[in-house]
């Protein structure tokens with residue numbers, strides 16, 4: 001069943017060129033200048049009249065929700081809030097018929113996410129699901145939705161579901177933007193054409209596997225790690241840190257790179273690996289200075305950079321190159337090396353990668 005891979009997690013990481021393709025199959029055509037999500041088409045009126053979109057989710061799905069926030073606000077110009085389902089449901093949120101609540105869930109069975117949706121429904125909000133498990137409780141409760149079609153995810157650490165969710169959120173943002181005329185035809189074409197190239201580019205990212213294994217051996221003995229990213233790469237930093245925590249039991253935190261100087265910089269010394277995702281074109285100079293700040297305090301820098309990058313590559317202790325892409329699509333590539341890094345560190349430490357201690361694949365209790 002593992003298809004020759006040592007673990008389900010590794011198999012699922014390597015499936016991503018296919019699963020991302022499957023998430024967009026039939027839904028996007030750059031040639032026809034079109035993105036079609038059936039669930040969205042059905043409720044197109046509600047979507048274009050929406051005051052606000054609220055995304056509710058837990059764990060990794062929450063991180064893809066944050067990327068969804070950046071995408072929808074950036075492209076479709078509708079205000080978005082992302083909330084942990086567990087917080088949302090207990091804080092008496094303000095909701096009405098002009099709000100759309102989107103739930104993100106791999107399993108479709110997460111108790112807190114389900115309860116948050118029930119609450120939203122009772123207040124008249126339209127509820128939309130972006131789910132992997134077909135026919136799951138969340139899928140059944142929602143008014144409409146889009147499956148990510150990633151196939152069963154067995155490893156407790158979510159990988160292909162994350163990129164599947166981000167792919168569908170990208171399609172959703174593009175489709176809404178087209179309907180609301182908040183995107184130019186050129187940008188729409190550039191992004192859809194580039195999205196179609198993403199599965200090939202993910203394959204490129206996966207080629208760094210051996211190199212990442214080597215880096216894992218170099219840093220596995222550390223007890224802490226810091227993940228930094230800006231803009232679209234900030235949620236990726238959070239996701240990288242969560243992946244490392246849950247399967248290797250190494251303490252890790254994700255931060256927006258610029259927040260470092262507001263506290264976490266105090267932690268940095270030669271025992272602190274800092275994983276910097278620096279594929280952004282915007283704020284690039286600022287990321288360079290963040291890296292310099294880490295190095296000045298003897299932190300060990302592992303940098304994920306676009307191919308051909310020179311400034312950060314020359315300074316970092318370890319460099320992982322990934323293909324160039326549009327900034328809005330960069331999480332689909334930059335998360336891949338972080339998934340592989342946590343996988344290899346966990347294997348090196350002899351951890352139970354697919355079934356880490358204390359964790360369950362679906363969290364069906366609060």
Ligand code: M6R
Pocket residue numbers: 058059060061104105106107108109110113156157158159246359361362363
């Ligand atoms: O099935 P869901 O997407 O609703 O699950 C949410 C979280 O429990 C899940 O993402 C969890 O954080 C994973 N173990 C992360 O790898």
